[in-house]
Structure formats: structure tokens, C-alpha cells
Amino acid sequence: MRTVLAYILLIATLLPTFSQWGTIAYYHANKDYIAKVLCENRAKPQLHCDGKCYLAKKLNAQQEQQDKATTERVQKTPDFQLFFQLTSPFNFRPVSVGLATSLPAYLIKIYASPLSLLFQPPRV
Template sequence: MRAALAYILLIATLLPLFSQWGTIAYYHANRDYIAKVLCENRAKPELHCDGQCFLAKKLTAQQEQQDKATTEQVQKTPDFQLFYQSNLPFLFQPVVIAQTTVLPAYLPGSYSSPQDSLFQPPQV
């Protein structure tokens, strides 16, 4: 059952690809009728059209119909915006969580390392 459903969906999906082949197959199957009745150049046998004008018109009309359907589908497709970029500049406002007290021992310049007396550059 699943295989049959898969084949039906596959054929339904690929059917538009084979529509031009169907038109060409119809032309080859009914070439005599098309050449005698439907051909525009049947009064001019020296052109040897044999209904190719009919085939060209059908294929052109079919292509235009597919293009129109594709254009309509594209226009009707909804737009999904995945990202939003604001044009406003980023305004950073710092948030003060708590006031801290700075002890005088940790002020810059008040700390001296005990290694300052040991490691000194050579004097020339």
C-alpha cells in the first residue's frame, strides 16, 4: 500500500515535467490528421510543414501556461521573516547593581611587589 502511494505521489510530482512529451507524443500519433486538418500551412505543401506549426504553437502555449502558473505561485507564497534588524542605534544604559566601597590599599600605585628589590635590571 505504501509503495503504491509513493509511486502515485512521485508521478503526480513529475507530471508537469512530462507534459511536453505528452504533446509531442500526441503530435506523432496524429501527424496525418494534424497535417490535413489543423495545420496553418496545409494550402502550401512546398513548405513541408506537416503540422509542425501546430506543434510549435501548442508547446509555446503550454510553456507560457507553466510560466504563468509558476509566477502566480511565487507571488502567492507568503514571506517568512526569520531575522529582524532594527534601524535604531543600540543604546547602552549601564545598570548599577550595587555600590561598592574601594579600600585605599587597592588604589592604583599604592601596591608594591616584594620582588621589586630582588629583580632589578643590571646597572651599567
């Protein structure tokens, strides 16, 4: 059962790749009919077009259709925001450091971020 499902998913994934090969196979299978009826240059046999203009038109149209479908699919894809960051004001507050009082006052109280409570140097 798993192998059948794997083959189905593989074919579904590769199907858009094979669509151009299908167009080329159709051209080779019906080359005479395309050269006689559908070719734009059938009145000019010296060009030896043999329906290659028809094949080029079909391949270009198919490529444009795939590009258009891809563009629409990308534009219609909803945007999901997976991560967000809370923006809070960066408040400085005084943090007292347990040092000797003989130090100047500007060294005793240090202005630090709120994370300074989490990340502190080891105490001796």
C-alpha cells in the same frame, strides 16, 4: 502501502514534466489529421511543415501557461518570517575593573557593551 504512496508522489511530482511529452505524443499519433486540417502551411506543400507549426504553437502555449501558473504561485505564496532580531539601543555603561588603584582613572572604568558582563577575561 509505502511503495504505492511513494509511486503516487513520484508521479505527481513528475507530471508537469511529462505534459510536453503528451503533446508530442498526441502530435505523432494524429500527424496526418494535423497536417491536413490544422496546419497553417497546408496550402504550401513545398515547406514540408506537416503540422510542425501546430506543434510549436501548442508547446509554446503550454510553456506560457506553466510560466504564468508558476508566477502566480510565487506571487501568492505568503511570506513567513521565521527569525527576528530585537533591536535595542546599544547602551554603554561603565564597568569597574578590579585593578590596582595605582592605575589612571581612564583604565579603571571602561565603557563596554552589555555583553561585556558575559564575556570577561579570566580572573587570576
